[in-house]
Amino acid sequence: MARGKLYIGRKVRELRGKATQAAFAERLGISTSYLNQIENNQRPVSAAVLLSLAEKFQIDIGSISGGDSDRLLSALAEVMTDPLFEGHAPGLQELKLVVQNAPGLAHALIRCHQAYRRNSEQLASFDDQLGRANTFSEPTAYDEVRDFFHFVDNYVHDLDVAAEHLARKLGIPERDAGGALTEYLEAVHGVRVMRAAPEEQFLRRYDAASRALFLNPYSPAPTRTFQMAFQIAALEQQDLMNGITEKADFRSAEAADICRIGLQNYFAGALILPYQTFTTTAKELRHDLELLAARFGASLEQVAHRLSTLQRPGMKGIPVFFATVDRAGNITKRHSAAKLQFARFGSACPLWNVHQAFEAPGRMVRQLAETPDGVRYLSVATEVIKSGGGYRAPHRRYAIALGCEISYAEYFVYADGLDLTNRAAFDPIGISCRICERINCHQRAVPPLKARLKVDPNFRAALPYSIE
Known part of the structure; x- marks a missing residue:
């Protein structure tokens, strides 16, 4: 599929740093005027310049050529469909310029719109929170964490590498992951893996005092294995996870706690499905979910979720x-x-x-x-x-x-x-x-926000209105 023109002025300016444009242009083998136009997004970067940047600055072409900007542009464009901006919404090219040159502003606008929507929805409900107006503009902790993983591309490098290192040490996936993790927990952490009582309704319960990890005996084997990997993350990766949550600068302790759970889940998936082995096998098996699940002793959901995290620079999987x-x-x-x-x-x-x-x-x-x-x-x-x-x-x-x-x-x-x-x-x-934007969809539930509707009392199709 053909790619559109690539404007990466902000990234090029970041790479240049304090060097002069003349010196940087000479290193790339281009004229100073061309570099100036690239940095100001007046001209797209050519394939030759992109390869030169990759070769001389050891950057991943994939990381500089799109992904994050595409997601941010999509989120920003969705915000601009709100009738609030009718008559003032910028065009696609203007939005691209904002995303490429001022991503911080784009994130801030998205956050403001989220707060506005929450405020509007809560005011409309007239529930018991009406008296706590100071909470209306705050995002929920869950939304904050979901956005955090979205904008890191669902890939957490340090945790992924740590999990892969441990998997290699334990011989996963050549060894059965469930047995390997059971032995590791007891040998290294003195934690015994126990069967929970039949009447207990949970997936996992850890008793720190007795160093016992109770698992639901009725859960499928991949679920029990995942819960053991989750517990290893809790025992070994707290410092790393705390550092990640501190940098994320969440608004509340609740969001940080939810994020740590997400990070432990991330480590568990990366341990059971180690990056390089899993990426190679996925390509060999042509991403057959059932074969991958059988090969790694995982569930279909674990496999599908892991495929969405294969964003390691220089070693990315299929997007x-x-x-x-x-x-x-x-x-x-x-x-x-x-x-x-x-x-x-x-x-x-x-x-x-x-x-x-x-x-x-x-x-x-x-x-x-x-x-x-x-x-x-x-x-x-x-x-x-x-x-x-x-x-x-x-x-x-x-x-x-x-x-x-x-x-x-x-x-x-x-x-x-x-x-x-x-x-x-x-x-x-x-x-x-x-x-x-589709105007002829027979399954439409509600009209599009920015569309004008036409109602003809003498005519009825699948919908009671038409969209101009």
């Missing part, structure tokens, strides 16, 4: 999107290294195949999809059912979705047999009805 969605359409977990960005508010598009997964238990549901911006994707979804016990135990049901832009589809076994060249084979999907 994918990953999400978990409940039966009501709420996106409960999300990350995208692809251009597809999930809505921050509202439910997922009803035309997305993730909803069909609930109708086809035990199957991988494939879909070719196209978003309103013309980008095409391969998406695969499947239902997950979790239970902590027998017949009377509650069963949690949700779907996981994984996919990539169509230019990477050949690396996925799920593309086999699909006509990737036939545009008619692609289903039109959106991000959410609130911001979707």
Whole structure:
């Protein structure tokens, strides 16, 4: 797929530092005037200059050429669809200039809009929080942590490397991870792994006094293994995780606590699915989720989530999107290294195949999809059912979705047999009805925010209105 023009003026200025433009231009082998135009985003950087930057400054071309800016641009563009900005919303080129030259301002505007929406929603509800107006503009701790992982690209380098080092030491995945972690916890930390009593309803409980880790005996083996890896993170990585949360500068202690849980989950996934081995195997097996789960003794969700974290500089995996969605359409977990960005508010598009997964238990549901911006994707979804016990135990049901832009589809076994060249084979999907631009969608739930509606009492189609 062809890439657009690349404007990286701010990054080039950061690389130049205190050096003069003349000296820096000479080192790159370009004229000073061309460098000045690049730094001011008046001209895009050429492939030759990009390669020169990579060679002479040991930077990863992938890290300098898009990902973070694409996500930030998508989030900022969604904010600007709010009717609040009607008549004042900047064009796409202006938004790109803001993201490229003043990312801090873009983040600040997104945060302000989030506070505004929370304020509006809470005021509209007239609930018992009405008397605590000073709390309205504060983001929830959960939202803060979700945004933290979103903007670090769902990759935490120091934790990932530490987990990979331990996996190599323990011989994972050549050895059974469950057995290896059980032995390691007892030998190194004096922690015994115990079966919880049948009546106890939890996944994991750690008793620091007796140095005992109790696990639910009815949980699947991958879940028990993951909980042991989680406990190792708690015992060994506290200093590193505290440093990460301090740098994140969360607004509350609650957010920092939630982030530490997320970081422990991250370490656990990286330990069970060590980066280099997992990345290589994923490519060899063409990202077959079931084969990867069997190879590493992991669950489908663990594998799909790990694929979304493969963002190590110089060793990146295929850029994918990953999400978990409940039966009501709420996106409960999300990350995208692809251009597809999930809505921050509202439910997922009803035309997305993730909803069909609930109708086809035990199957991988494939879909070719196209978003309103013309980008095409391969998406695969499947239902997950979790239970902590027998017949009377509650069963949690949700779907996981994984996919990539169509230019990477050949690396996925799920593309086999699909006509990737036939545009008619692609289903039109959106991000959410609130911001979707499509005017002829028969599944539209609400009108798009910035659209004008026309109501004709003498005419009725699928919707009781038309969109101008």
